[in-house]
Amino acid sequence: MIEFEDIHKAFGAQKVLDGVSLTVSQGRIVYIIGKSGAGKSVLVKHLVGLVRQDSGRIRFEGEDITHFTERDFFGLRRRCAMVFQHSTLFDSMTLVENVALPIRRHLGATQREALEQAREKLALVDMAALSDRLPAEVGDGLRKRVAIARALTLTPRYMVFDEPTTGLDPVNAVRVDRLIRDLSDRTGVTSVVVSHDLRSIFGVADRIVMLYQGKVLLDGTPAEFRTSHDPVVRQFVTGAVEGPMAL
Numbered sequence: 001m002i003e004f005e006d007i008h009k010a011f012g013a014q015k016v017l018d019g020v021s022l023t024v025s026q027g028r029i030v031y032i033i034g035k036s037g038a039g040k041s042v043l044v045k046h047l048v049g050l051v052r053q054d055s056g057r058i059r060f061e062g063e064d065i066t067h068f069t070e071r072d073f074f075g076l077r078r079r080c081a082m083v084f085q086h087s088t089l090f091d092s093m094t095l096v097e098n099v100a101l102p103i104r105r106h107l108g109a110t111q112r113e114a115l116e117q118a119r120e121k122l123a124l125v126d127m128a129a130l131s132d133r134l135p136a137e138v139g140d141g142l143r144k145r146v147a148i149a150r151a152l153t154l155t156p157r158y159m160v161f162d163e164p165t166t167g168l169d170p171v172n173a174v175r176v177d178r179l180i181r182d183l184s185d186r187t188g189v190t191s192v193v194v195s196h197d198l199r200s201i202f203g204v205a206d207r208i209v210m211l212y213q214g215k216v217l218l219d220g221t222p223a224e225f226r227t228s229h230d231p232v233v234r235q236f237v238t239g240a241v242e243g244p245m246a247l
């Protein structure tokens with residue numbers, strides 16, 4: 001379980017998070033939504049120590065990580081892996097070599113062991129058949145899958161995805177959201193997923209948290225989002241479901 005308690009964060013005069021509290025339960029998939037600049041990335045970066053709160057408290061599996069040092073976070077990142085908004089692969093390495101890299105680096109495995117484990121992770125995201133291709137030889141949607149496989153290498157119990165579907169066409173976006181559901185069902189990993197739209201998450205999310213003006217505007221099930229009467233939520237939901245990008 002992850003608990004954010006009254007998190008405040010400002011950059012200079014700009015208040016980004018103004019008292020955000022939320023809890024992510026074990027085995028669940030929670031989507032954090034909100035428009036661009038709402039503070040979604042800033043919020044989730046607190047989990048891996050890339051952003052530090054001005055005030056408030058964060059607990060990770062009951063442990064208070066609020067005042068963790070860099071070194072403490074290094075250990076925590078094994079339990080909580082992050083797939084970044086602009087995660088990139090090394091162009092000159094094959095897909096399986098890309099996934100093998102953190103296995104060698106963090107687990108001290110031999111190249112052969114690392115490649116073997118990397119193939120297993122690629123199989124988890126249905127990419128086994130393309131393991132020996134170069135990143136340039138596959139499309140954006142498949143590269144994103146490989147980035148997810150790479151984040152899975154240290155068998156984290158928690159995964160944080162920052163906009164995993166941004167830049168993907170609608171078909172690939174739906175596939176990646178389904179993959180997140182599938183990984184959660186198969187491995188029991190707890191997922192926090194940042195997204196700026198609701199297009200394909202209604203069938204995937206267990207819970208949706210909407211950030212607005214530095215606060216949590218709504219924290220509920222997809223059904224509660226659909227039926228909310230809050231005008232800001234309505235605008236978001238109808239824009240996503242009935243807008244030009246709807247499937």
Ligand SMILES: Nc1ncnc2c1ncn2[C@@H]1O[C@H](COP(=O)(O)OP(=O)(O)OP(=O)(O)O)[C@@H](O)[C@H]1O
Pocket residue numbers: 011016034035036037038039040041042043196
């Ligand atoms: N390191 C930083 N220094 C200064 N300002 C920052 C920093 N990181 C984020 N911000 C500001 O905080 C605000 C929230 O940023 P954040 O990246 O969390 O938005 P977001 O909700 O993830 O948006 P998007 O959907 O565009 O990714 C933005 O105005 C951004 O410019």
Ligand SMILES: [Mg+2]
Pocket residue numbers: 040041042085162163
């Ligand atoms: Mg962001």
